[in-house]
Amino acid sequence: PADQTPGTDLDAGTPGIQIDCTASFASFNGSEGLLAALAAGSYSGDGTIYVAYDYSGVTAEGDFAEVIIDGSVLTSLNALAIQGGWDFGSDSIVTTDTQSLFGTVSLSIVNWGDDVAVNNININGSSHGLYVDTDGNVSMASTTVIYTDGGNAVEVDAGGDVSMDTVITSYSQADEDGIGGNGLLIDAGGNVHLTDIDSEGNDYAGVDIFAGGSVTIDSGTHGTTISGNGGDTEPVVDDGITYTVSGANGLVINASGDITLQDIVVSENVGTGAVLFSDTGDVALIGGDFYANGRRGFFTEFFDGTQSGMMYTAGYGLYIEGSSVTLTGVDVSENAGTGAEIWADALSIFSSQFYENGVGAKGNPAVFQEFYENEYDADGNEVNNHMEVSGSGNGLSAYISGEDTLAQAAIFLSDVEVYDNTGAGAVLYAYNGSVNIVDSFFNGNGNGNGNADDTPAYNNIFETTIYDDETEDVIGYDLWQYSYSEAGLVAYSAPDGSVTLTDVDVQNNSGLGAQLWGGAAVTITGGFFSGNGYGLYYYDEDEYVMPAYVQISGHYTVDPETGDEIDVYTYMSCGEGGLAVNGEGSATLSGVTVTDNAAYGASIGVDGYNPCADPLGAPHSLQSVTISGGTYSGNGWEGFVAAGPRQHRVPLPSQ
8 A cells, every 4th residue: 555665564562564565476477476466456546566676677487578567457556656676674765776676677557547656666678668658647766777679768658747856768779660769758748847867878869758737857966967869860761862860859848838957968969959849838947058969960862863962950059949038057069050049039048158069060061051953955065053052050049029028128148158159159139129238248250160171151152064965075164152251249129129238249250240230229338349250260270261251253164166265253252340230220339349350340320231342332221320439440441430241141030
């Protein structure tokens, strides 16, 4: 019974120990085992199965493969607990960490209608680990399931809440059909609370949760680590034409309620580190590290007759969709793709870092696409078209659809550090509100993979080559290339919103320093916008190798009469500036330092496109401009211009 242990004395005045428990059994299975006795006996109600600390599943007769506790057979039992690590001599668990060794024996509790608890169990090398299927709540503590071969380490399907404390679910392998391979898989009708979870080295996701309520994961005493998962994701082939490999993510949460993560570590997963979806709830991250994820991401390749191509997108460190999102003391770093991408109604970030993201993998940039097409012209000459596009990963991308509140802007950043990302430092869109940033910096971003393979942050190449039908010599060639370095900070507000920067530094970014569009107002107080716009920088050689903006077009033909080669090439390049401000209302700059940028210092009220064009050719759109104090010197063109390079480099994503 649930209120008794094997040593319970029902009548202390009577010699001997009186209990309502069953006798002890050497095994779960078999005609002489516990489960047969429970099925044949008169036991009913709630109960606990105590498993000796020295139990061995691989030597217990009948238990060598699998133990199944089936609620459709044990119909008279209600709430059930499996308590391992038990010392029948002391009538208690040996220690809180002692586990009963099931070894290669899987444990399944199925068709249950009430609460289930599993404590102090160790399963190592089984076919499908630990599985619980119940209409009630599930709790689990001090349990280890590792090296599952062909299934998930721990899978829980619960109608109610799920709670786990000190659970290890690692090194689970999928079967030959790609089934299984997750570390921890939870489908809960209610809330989920995980503490001290270690899920590493699984073929697929480390932790995958679907919850009808809220989800909370915290570090507890030992810490929560979700690392190195998704290593053996199998490709998907569609009709022999399309070949796709998608790296599994480390942590995936789909919740109807709030999501809260505290001080967890999500690292080195081949897909995105953490993917968090909340239908109607808020998402809060307090502390935690999300690093070195995404080295496989998503890869697809196709071949269809005369066309072929491939697309690669590295995984992110963190992807979030929710109502209100708050990050406090979070580190997002060294991920192959973008550090963090967030879609929400409101965003607040405090004391967090986003750095060295977008590094790509295996020599590839964070985003890469390539396309080939072969065709023939009217003269029977072969024409080969080749397109190649590569991109980098931002430190932080946020697309926020909510309105400002009385207390705060739709996007609010305080004490945030964004640096050394290959793409833009931060791209912030407040579709229906404002952007407010204080005491933060956005430095050293936008250099692409320059230190690895001289690839700028964005590069687009289109080539057409024509081969003579008879000689197979090249008789025509067209080249178009467009590349640029990314900005340190991009911030857009709603038409009736504003962009406000207070003591914000934007320095040494390869592309434009800061690009700001505030519908009603842009206000900048203090801060440095310096050393930006010099382009692709090669750190090892301490030299610049490509300007911030480059456009190349080339044309090569052979004169059909003389056989002479005709070459026509045009090359246009230039640096970028420190600060570009635009909007439909006012711009106010107070005590701002704008120095030593490659092109202009500050460009105010411009809606142009080409950074190398005449800066005076673009119209104003601001209604008023106020500049007081500050320093505007040492810039390549001039300190301050009222017209200048393009303002809308980054396309506005759809909501």
